[in-house]
Amino acid sequence: ASVFVTDFSARLVCVTLRATLATGDTVRVYDNGVFLNTATVSVTNWTFLHSSTPASGTVLRYTARVADAACNESAAQTTPYQVTYTTTAPSATATISAVTDDVGPVTGTVANSGRTDDTRLSLSGTISAALTEGQAVRISDGATYLGNAIIAVGQSTWSFADTRTLTNTQAPSYTARVIDSAGNVGSASAAYAVTVDTQSPTISSVALTDATGRQNNFLNAGDQVFATVTFTEAITITGTPRLGLRAPPSAA
Numbered sequence: 001a002s003v004f005v006t007d008f009s010a011r012l013v014c015v016t017l018r019a020t021l022a023t024g025d026t027v028r029v030y031d032n033g034v035f036l037n038t039a040t041v042s043v044t045n046w047t048f049l050h051s052s053t054p055a056s057g058t059v060l061r062y063t064a065r066v067a068d069a070a071c072n073e074s075a076a077q078t079t080p081y082q083v084t085y086t087t088t089a090p091s092a093t094a095t096i097s098a099v100t101d102d103v104g105p106v107t108g109t110v111a112n113s114g115r116t117d118d119t120r121l122s123l124s125g126t127i128s129a130a131l132t133e134g135q136a137v138r139i140s141d142g143a144t145y146l147g148n149a150i151i152a153v154g155q156s157t158w159s160f161a162d163t164r165t166l167t168n169t170q171a172p173s174y175t176a177r178v179i180d181s182a183g184n185v186g187s188a189s190a191a192y193a194v195t196v197d198t199q200s201p202t203i204s205s206v207a208l209t210d211a212t213g214r215q216n217n218f219l220n221a222g223d224q225v226f227a228t229v230t231f232t233e234a235i236t237i238t239g240t241p242r243l244g245l246r247a248p249p250s251a252a
Contacts, residue, residue: 019044020044021041022068024068025066025068025069026039026067027048027066028064028067029048029050029064030062030063030076031061039064046064048064054085056086058085059084059085060082060083061081061082062081062083063076063077064076084182085182086184087182087184089180089185090178090180090184090185090186091129091186092128092129092131092178092186093128093186093189094125094126094127094128094177094189095125095126095127095189096124096190096192097125097126098123098125099116099123099174099192099194100121100122100123102122103118104117104118112192112194113195114194115194115196115197116195116196118196119165119167119198120161120163120164120166121161121162121166121194122160122161122162123139123149123159123160123162123174123192124158124159125137125149125157125158126156127156127178128156130154131152131153131155131156132153135179136148136149137151137160137176137177137178138176138177140175140176141173141174142173146160146164147160147163148160149176167198168196168197168198169196170195171194171195172196173191173193174192175188175190176189177189197233199232201231201232201233203230203232204231206227207227207230208225208227209226209227210225210226211223211225212224225243229243
């Protein structure tokens with residue numbers, strides 16, 4: 001019998017037999033030469049759940065043997081299937097340095113908590129220590145896993161392209177963290193949040209609030225008019241805003 005592990009998070013050992021077991025035969029599973037228990041067999045496949053929880057850092061070396069009803073065993077496989085059980089999360093921490101907009105008249109880094117008209121954003125960042133073999137940088141939007149960043153072993157800078165097409169008012173909140181090959185996840189980075197804004201602001205209302213020099217409710221040349229203009233969203237004003245007034249045609 002040969003051993004391979006398909007889900008080590010549950011310590012589920014799966015095995016393929018070269019032939020169907022004879023009546024009374026069993027598959028016996030060992031760790032470091034110590035008998036654990038017999039496996040559950042289905043035709044030429046068997047599974048075994050290693051239910052005990054070893055200490056973090058324990059090296060498990062699984063082998064399997066076929067035994068008959070008299071407990072005569074076949075030879076063990078030459079090379080044990082070796083895995084290391086670890087629950088220690090990576091110590092390296094990730095940081096999101098920038099979210100980049102490359103669409104429209106305003107491009108470049110979008111400020112954290114800022115707005116963007118780009119619906120497919122790019123992220124970049126760093127990790128506090130060089131990436132080691134088996135590690136990856138995991139990117140999420142809130143609780144939604146998006147994918148792994150592009151980073152090579154031995155490097156400490158990463159990049160990631162959000163392949164989703166974001167919609168107007170959508171507000172992704174990105175985090176990054178280092179994960180190892182055993183599925184242990186490091187601490188999350190500080191969130192980097194942006195809001196997608198693909199619609200131009202419009203004026204929703206104009207109210208004339210005051211005026212100077214009025215005589216009998218008429219305005220004269222040089223009078224000042226004060227107005228409150230409400231837009232559909234917050235805007236940034238540059239220069240001096242101007243509001244045009246259109247006078248009704250004079251009576252004949």
